[in-house]
Amino acid sequence: MPESSSVPTEREQLLNRLANLAYRRGDFTLASGRKSEHYVNCKPVSLSGSGLALISRAMLTHVEADAVAVAGLTLGADPLVSGVAMAAADRGRELDALIVRKEAKGHGTGAWLEGPLPAPGALITVLEDVVTTGGSSLKAVRQLRDAGYKVNRVVTIVDREEGGDAAMTADNLELISLYKLSEIAAFTPA
Template sequence: MNPIAQSKDSSREKLLSLLASNAYRHGTFTLSSGKKSNHYVNCKPVTLSGFGLVLLSDLFLPHVEEDSIAVAGLTLGADPLVSGLAMAAAQQERTLNALIVRKEPKGHGTEAWIEGPLPPKGSVITVLEDVVTTGGSSLKAVSQISKAGYKVNRILAIVDRQEGAAMEIQKSGLLLISLFNLDELVQRAKDISS
């Protein structure tokens, strides 16, 4: 049972406030995509907090496809997401394993790209992402998962920076579902600071 006894709307509002307070910064930044931006979103202070991860997992779980038997994402941003979601699913007696996709293959042993309890080939896996800008990191994870013989239909993200990720992901035949967009985060940060 989820320890947070509240509506999904309340959970969403609390998570948005946590992100605005702890993950969002205004200034001059270079993003992982190489783009310059006045807005920086680092979700790790929220996703690595117990309360933030519980809220997030509770909000993500309904968006994971019913036939998905695993969630996966590119390390490092997705590591807490996949673990939290696997645990939230288990609390609801749903089997949903966590997989971590490496940025480069392991340099020794099996030289694996994907770590975790691997499902049977052909299984549906939902990809998780903290922040999407261009969609490049998400699509890299999808590529490795697909090469390993699994099917991906959707990507779940905490924040869509609204800089083309949705279009790129859609071009790849996938659905992007984001809990928040950058405009919402910026507005909440302004509301909190005023």
């Protein structure tokens, strides 16, 4: 009887890429200043065409149906917002991409936000590559809310499980993660 080989799902394919290309074990200092033996840098996956396609399709399923745009703090979210907007267009959905600067532009309009700005009051979903304490995501949310937009949800590729979820809840935000750090750290290829 021939061996049955199953084709990995897109979720499994993405988990494999994250575990092999984005995850490292060692001694690291994180953006939050915390020390950790786990390091996750999603850029080797999100900056590859096939990796971004997998991420974008997965994230799009968690963007609110009435959201008119996705946004995120530069640099980690730059490919994510563009990829999710393109994945939406491939499915016939109009969804714009916005980039939130880390600081106001030093010239011209002094803008914090880049992209086709929706009308005030519009719903925007925030995208993030990795959430640790939630600080970067909350910075993006604050800028968007200060600009008059509604934000209820943050979608991240990886939740490091270090308080980000509680920080989001305290700010009336829902955090949805494609993966938990524990899942990536425990991954063993089949």
